Amino acid sequence: xxxxxxxxxxxVQPGGSLRLSCAASGLTxxxxxxxxxxxxxxxxxxxxxxxxxxxxxxxxxxxxxGRFTISRDNAKSTVYLQMSSLxxxxxxxxxxxxxxxxxxWMAPGGPYWGQGTQVTVSS
Numbered sequence: 461x462x463x464x465x466x467x468x469x470x471x472v473q474p475g476g477s478l479r480l481s482c483a484a485s486g487l488t489x490x491x492x493x494x495x496x497x498x499x500x501x502x503x504x505x506x507x508x509x510x511x512x513x514x515x516x517x518x519x520x521x522x523x524x525x526g527r528f529t530i531s532r533d534n535a536k537s538t539v540y541l542q543m544s545s546l547x548x549x550x551x552x553x554x555x556x557x558x559x560x561x562x563x564x565w566m567a568p569g570g571p572y573w574g575q576g577t578q579v580t581v582s583s
Contacts, residue, residue, distance in 0.1 A: 462486035462572050464556050469577030472546055476581070480541040482556035482574060490514065490534040492572075493562045496541050498552035498579075507566035508554070509541060519565050524550075546581045553578050 468480040482494060493512050499505040509530040510519045518530050529542040539556060558572040 462558075464558060464572055464574035466554060466556055466574040466577040469554060469579045471580045471582065473583050474547060474581055476546050477542070477544045478546065478579060480543065480554055480556075480577060480579075482539040482541075484537045484539075484558065487558065487572070489532070489537045489539075489558075492558040493560065493565075494530075494532065494539040495557045495559060495562065495565055496530065496539075497555045497557060497568050498550075499555070499576075500552040503552075505555070505568045507568065510562040510565035511539060512562050517562060519562055521566070543579070546579075548581050551579060551581050 463485045465483045472478055490513055495510040496508040497505050498508050508521050511530045511532050515532045527545045532539040553576040555576045556574045557570055559569055
């Protein structure tokens with residue numbers, strides 16, 4: 461069974477950092493692009509970042525560019541999202557998704573999704 465599991469979320473003060481992990485099983489990770497998405501209450505799910513299957517290409521939403529870094533370790537079947545200089549507006553549930561490519565990456569889509577991990581940025 462294909463499974464994606466996010467971890468690393470929590471409560472952090474503004475300006476702090478967190479590293480999220482997306483651990484994959486049941487699939488060959490290097491065949492898939494991985495996107496990170498987030499959803500705050502009352503808002504639509506939005507694309508945050510995406511990494512191509514090889515890691516050669518990365519993409520970021522303007523709101524996080526320069527603060528977040530996506531990376532992957534296919535040998536460990538894990539994709540990371542390093543988040544720095546966190547702001548209250550970054551508060552959301554963060555999800556990872558496996559898909560064929562990063563084409564149209566800002567549009568939420570699977571076929572595989574994790575369960576999400578909560579990130580709360582508050583003083």
